[in-house]
Amino acid sequence: MALTLFVHSASDLIWKPSWRDFGKSPSLYVTVHDRKDHVFKTRVVKANFEPTWNESFDLTWPPPSMLTFRLFHDAPGLDVRIAEAEISVGALEQSSLNEDVWIDMKAPMDEVLGRLCVSLRAITGDKAVEQMSEQASRFELRPPVGVTLDPVATVEGLSSGAKLSDALSGVLSALENIVKVGDELAKIHPYANAAWKVLTSVYKIVQNQREADEKVVKLVDAMTKLYSFAKEVDFVVKNSKAVEETVLRIIMQTMECALLIREYLGHGFMGRIAQTSILGAGQRIDQLAAELLRLKDEFDRGLAVQTSVVSAQILDTVEKLKNSLLLSDLRLPTHPSGLGPSTRRECLPGTRSEIIEHITHLLTTPSEAQIVWLSGVAGSGKTTIATSVSEYFRGLGRLGTFLCFTRNDLDGSDPILVLHTIAYGLAKAHPNIEQAICQALSRNLLEAPLDKQFQELLFRPLESVKHHLIGPFIIVIDGLDESAHWLDSLGNLIANFFTKLPAAFRFFVTSRPHFEVAKVFRHTAAVQERSLDITTEDRNDISLYIRDRLTTIRQHHGLSHTWPEEQIVRQLVDLSGNLFIWAATALDFVGGRNSFQPRKRLQKLLETPFRAATNLAQLYSLALQCAGNWNDSNFKETATAVLTAIALAKVPMTDSTIDAILGLDAGTAADVLEHLGSVVHWSTGQRAQTLHASFGDFLMGPYCANNPWSFTVAKAAKTLALACFAVMQKHLRFNICQLPDSHLLNSEVPGLLETMESHVSPVLMYATRFWGAHLGDFELDDEILVFLRSFLSDKFLFWLEVLSVRQEMASAAGILRLAQKYTLVSAGFEART
Numbered sequence: 123m124a125l126t127l128f129v130h131s132a133s134d135l136i137w138k139p140s141w142r143d144f145g146k147s148p149s150l151y152v153t154v155h156d157r158k159d160h161v162f163k164t165r166v167v168k169a170n171f172e173p174t175w176n177e178s179f180d181l182t183w184p185p186p187s188m189l190t191f192r193l194f195h196d197a198p199g200l201d202v203r204i205a206e207a208e209i210s211v212g213a214l215e216q217s218s219l220n221e222d223v224w225i226d227m228k229a230p231m232d233e234v235l236g237r238l239c240v241s242l243r244a245i246t247g248d249k250a251v252e253q254m255s256e257q258a259s260r261f262e263l264r265p266p267v268g269v270t271l272d273p274v275a276t277v278e279g280l281s282s283g284a285k286l287s288d289a290l291s292g293v294l295s296a297l298e299n300i301v302k303v304g305d306e307l308a309k310i311h312p313y314a315n316a317a318w319k320v321l322t323s324v325y326k327i328v329q330n331q332r333e334a335d336e337k338v339v340k341l342v343d344a345m346t347k348l349y350s351f352a353k354e355v356d357f358v359v360k361n362s363k364a365v366e367e368t369v370l371r372i373i374m375q376t377m378e379c380a381l382l383i384r385e386y387l388g389h390g391f392m393g394r395i396a397q398t399s400i401l402g403a404g405q406r407i408d409q410l411a412a413e414l415l416r417l418k419d420e421f422d423r424g425l426a427v428q429t430s431v432v433s434a435q436i437l438d439t440v441e442k443l444k445n446s447l448l449l450s451d452l453r454l455p456t457h458p459s460g461l462g463p464s465t466r467r468e469c470l471p472g473t474r475s476e477i478i479e480h481i482t483h484l485l486t487t488p489s490e491a492q493i494v495w496l497s498g499v500a501g502s503g504k505t506t507i508a509t510s511v512s513e514y515f516r517g518l519g520r521l522g523t524f525l526c527f528t529r530n531d532l533d534g535s536d537p538i539l540v541l542h543t544i545a546y547g548l549a550k551a552h553p554n555i556e557q558a559i560c561q562a563l564s565r566n567l568l569e570a571p572l573d574k575q576f577q578e579l580l581f582r583p584l585e586s587v588k589h590h591l592i593g594p595f596i597i598v599i600d601g602l603d604e605s606a607h608w609l610d611s612l613g614n615l616i617a618n619f620f621t622k623l624p625a626a627f628r629f630f631v632t633s634r635p636h637f638e639v640a641k642v643f644r645h646t647a648a649v650q651e652r653s654l655d656i657t658t659e660d661r662n663d664i665s666l667y668i669r670d671r672l673t674t675i676r677q678h679h680g681l682s683h684t685w686p687e688e689q690i691v692r693q694l695v696d697l698s699g700n701l702f703i704w705a706a707t708a709l710d711f712v713g714g715r716n717s718f719q720p721r722k723r724l725q726k727l728l729e730t731p732f733r734a735a736t737n738l739a740q741l742y743s744l745a746l747q748c749a750g751n752w753n754d755s756n757f758k759e760t761a762t763a764v765l766t767a768i769a770l771a772k773v774p775m776t777d778s779t780i781d782a783i784l785g786l787d788a789g790t791a792a793d794v795l796e797h798l799g800s801v802v803h804w805s806t807g808q809r810a811q812t813l814h815a816s817f818g819d820f821l822m823g824p825y826c827a828n829n830p831w832s833f834t835v836a837k838a839a840k841t842l843a844l845a846c847f848a849v850m851q852k853h854l855r856f857n858i859c860q861l862p863d864s865h866l867l868n869s870e871v872p873g874l875l876e877t878m879e880s881h882v883s884p885v886l887m888y889a890t891r892f893w894g895a896h897l898g899d900f901e902l903d904d905e906i907l908v909f910l911r912s913f914l915s916d917k918f919l920f921w922l923e924v925l926s927v928r929q930e931m932a933s934a935a936g937i938l939r940l941a942q943k944y945t946l947v948s949a950g951f952e953a954r955t
């Protein structure tokens with residue numbers, strides 16, 4: 123915004139008799155002075171006591187702080203100054219922008235001799251820009267702060283009172299600017315305001331007192347130079363705390379200077395005294411001037427650093443933003459709570475040192491074998507080792523990504539997701555990789571087939587940067603066997619595609635010695651296998667682990683340091699047979715969250731006639747038996763239902779969700795879960811999940827005399843399936859007969875189906891599988907028949923198909939097609955919607 127000043131007219135003039143010597147009637151004109159003494163002069167209006175000029179001129183930019191109006195009588199051969207008025211532009215701007223203002227014109231003795239009508243108009247848009255830049259170039263203003271500094275006014279060779287007052291007005295104008303942005307600069311504002319007031323008084327004194335000491339001139343000159351930052355002060359200060367501090371000190375110093383000048387000029391607290399009598403005034407002024415110049419230097423340097431940091435940061439931020447937008451297109455796993463890598467624990471310090479060292483050595487040593495595969499039976503400790511290996515490489519900044527597969531979260535092992543997660547992790551691991559992958563992402567590849575995506579998203583980008591990287595970068599994949607139906611394509615992706623990547627990218631894969639995995643990995647030159655053989659591994663690790671857990675239990679329960687005896691510790695080590703999950707479950711049973719009597723529990727454990735070491739099924743049975751009174755039919759029914767819900771839920775559920783799904787009274791599931799601490803991980807209000815996958819295996823394992831629980835659970839699964847089906851219909855408010863409600867179809871159904879699928883579908887699948895497989899073993903009693911009939915009803919088939927082909931039928935049309943197929947709606951239905 124630029125400003126134009128209008129001088130309109132004068133009135134109420136007192137025409138003194140002495141002036142008549144210069145003419146009978148006045149010939150009047152007005153001069154307007156800004157801080158640079160750029161004078162604007164109106165034309166002369168003759169013989170008129172109420173002259174009207176209506177003339178305007180553009181103020182210099184940046185606008186001056188004060189304007190002086192002088193009324194002259196144009197006498198022959200002589201111009202007589204009649205009266206003068208002064209007003210600050212800020213005051214004019216605030217109180218009367220675009221409005222006429224009357225100001226009193228006074229004689230030197232403060233006598234009012236008339237009134238002058240002026241106004242200030244704002245110019246905006248192109249004209250303002252033009253005017254400002256024209257004036258800026260006229261006064262050699264540099265570009266705005268943020269790039270370089272912009273001096274408000276550099277007054278060269280200050281030598282006279284007039285110029286001194288100009289210089290002071292420059293400082294004032296700058297201070298005014300700071301005062302104006304006061305709200306933004308809450309800390310600075312009060313000081314700036316005070317300094318401005320003192321300086322205003324100094325300015326007035328200087329105006330009246332024409333001659334000025336050279337020292338004051340020098341000081342004011344230093345102040346003027348210093349205030350070059352003030353126009354953009356809010357920008358500068360808002361962007362840096364350090365600069366804010368400097369500005370604050372500058373302002374305090376200004377106050378100091380203003381006070382001194384005022385004193386020096388004889389208008390301070392000391393009253394009218396000789397300048398020379400101010401003790402050491404000259405020296406003090408020199409000091410202040412030097413300090414001001416130092417502050418200016420500090421400010422400039424601070425700003426220079428700040429400016430370059432800001433620009434570098436802005437560039438960096440823009441780049442990062444761009445990249446993170448591109449990377450956000452990647453499909454990453456949304457781990458259901460409790461299933462992500464962050465929930466995994468590392469090995470107890472001191473355990474597994476040899477194997478971790480061996481694996482990290484293999485992964486950091488260049489070799490043909492790009493993949494290290496660790497195989498081992500369930501619960502032997504693979505995930506824990508994988509977590510430690512990941513953390514080791516994360517610490518070195520060399521972890522590409524850590525993928526954990528679990529059978530409860532099959533989506534997480536979708537090969538596309540795996541590919542994307544690796545691309546994302548590697549991009550985050552190194553800026554060059556990020557750049558290369560983001561370039562690929564800008565080519566819109568994400569709908570392309572898997573092999574093409576591998577080629578474009580990983581292979582090419584990594585190839586393109588391989589010479590700029592010092593390897594290795596490690597990708598850890600835990601639980602490959604848990605990827606179920608993705609196993610084939612994932613195995614193929616890892617063994618045949620990932621091995622084509624540059625040698626710096628190494629893979630650490632763990633799995634049970636699953637046949638499908640072995641088929642792909644064994645006999646592949648790119649794979650080095652290391653198996654965790656619990657029968658031959660040395661027992662130090664498990665012994666250390668058992669002792670550590672026992673110490674914790676002892677401390678927690680305040681037991682004697684002799685508990686348990688060494689021989690019992692050894693017995694536990696033997697019983698564990700090197701199987702960590704056995705040791706972990708046994709010690710949870712003895713001293714976990716729900717055990718109040720570790721001594722008794724330990725005794726019970728040791729009394730159990732384990733048929734073989736590592737017999738997990740027996741251990742799980744023991745843990746369940748001790749969880750409550752199974753002879754109480756109420757407890758038995760609810761506990762089985764709750765266990766089944768936990769074992770089968772795709773997404774871990776809270777106790778209240780379990781209550782809702784099973785139609786139990788609020789708090790029932792929590793009561794049961796309180797007793798299942800050694801096999802289920804749960805705390806009030808949290809999601810419940812089996813402590814280890816092997817407990818799920820146990821519950822859903824083949825029915826046999828050794829494991830009566832699996833039959834109990836299967837029976838409960840059947841009930842659960844029916845309960846879920848009912849809940850599904852009730853909660854989803856989805857009555858097939860109401861399909862015409864297209865709003866419901868379009869907006870609610872896809873989301874609801876998702877909820878339903880995540881909680882219910884595994885239950886249905888399991889119940890179907892189990893009862894299908896055991897049909898021959900059981901009499902088709904009424905209950906089972908009812909159950910099967912419900913499974914075979916059109917509605918059920920519809921739901922089953924809806925669940926299994928959810929991807930394809932995300933649209934209302936898809937559901938309709940299915941509904942028609944099962945004759946749940948008539949063929950003409952589609953036309954009606």
Ligand SMILES: Nc1ncnc2c1ncn2[C@@H]1O[C@H](COP(=O)(O)OP(=O)(O)OP(=O)(O)O)[C@@H](O)[C@H]1O
Nearest residue numbers: 469470473500501502503504505506702703706815
């Ligand atoms: N070195 C160790 N230090 C501390 N705890 C361990 C260690 N190894 C295993 N555990 C504990 O033993 C249990 C089983 O370990 P883990 O889950 O790593 O086995 P796994 O071989 O991955 O089993 P699965 O094949 O079923 O996934 C976990 O509770 C884990 O916390």
